[in-house]
Amino acid sequence: MDWLRQFPIGQYVDEGPGGDADGDAAGVAGAGAGPASTSWLKRLDPRLKLLWTLAFLMTPILAGPCWRLALVGLLLLITLASGLPSRIWRRTLPLLIGLALLIGLLAALLPTSSVPPASLQRPPSELRLAPAAADGTPAQRSGAPWELLRWGPVSLGPLPLGPLVVTRHSAELGLNSATLIFTLIHSANLLLLTTSPEQLVWAISWCLSPLGRFGYPTERLGFTLLLSLRFLPLVQEELQNLLRSIATRALNLRGMGWKRGLGLVLAVGERLLANVLLRAEQGAEALLARGGRCLPADQLHQQAARSAPVTVLAGAALAVLVGLRCAVGAL
Secondary structure, three states: OOOOHHHOOOOOOOOOOOEEEOOOOHHHHHHEEEEEEOOOHHOOOOHHHHHHHHHHHHHHOOOHHHHHOOOOOOOHHHHHHOOOOOHOOOOHHHHHHHHHHHHHHHHHHHHOOOOOOOOOOOOOOHHOOHHHHHHHOOOOOOOOEEEEEEEEEEEEEEEEEEEEEEEEHHHHHHHHHHHHHHHHHHHHHHHHHHOOHHHHHHHHHHHHHHHHHOOOOOOHHHHHHHHHHHHHHHHHHHHHHHHHHHOOOOHHHHHHHHHHHHHHHHHHHHHHHHHHHHHHHHHHHHHHHOOOOOHHHHHHHHOOOOOHHHHHHHHHHHHHHHHHHHHHHHO
């Protein structure tokens, strides 16, 4: 039932003394064998990781298909060479790739418009793209074909669906949808996997520090974000506890019918909301008992030792990425 721990999407995974994720017994047993082998992504400056994530999120805008596919390949290369334990991403990555491919196929195969094409108002013989032959045969249409694939007609049981047509527009839409879903989710997932909430809040507070001169409460915003990131695992834990309670009662969901099944879903949702609000109230009381004041981001985050060569290489690679986007991003 610990399926939320098996798929650590958006959760920071700490490494134990032996360099193993979650600090399990194997990592503790191997602690005396040598220094901890930490991933170079975790030693990277959180501000630079935040800039890399923004680059992955913003550079696909108005970009060509080659650039989008290159970003997907770069993300896969970073994941394989990151030094993270494979059991962290080997379950989530195939599911994410499958989800992206499914969304791309649906976007490519589903019809883009329900309006039938209009009939020709003039005969095709009047369209002269090239000089006509001596016998008066009209010229053939030239250029790339608009339809890339036509399969069908297809029927779903007694319901005819018509032919499946993939045009250049639908193929581009499917490619853009699949690559955007993968880039959006996986880049943010890598950031959250390798960056603790305190480091992320410190990086965002550092970026927002110029707004403090205009009276904006940057420290309060950073502290609120830290509480939100700390509160998400509690929500997931409450949901998992409710699902475990349903599984231990061995309820026959198929024999309940849709009315009783809907009532069960509503009851579980109501209990989840009540438990989450109770956790929020307990957290607020704990903050008030401790003084209820916002600590600066520098006090929340203790800067760990970072590798200077890795930081310099990552900054130079980011500059190269932005330069390539300006030069060949439209391809």
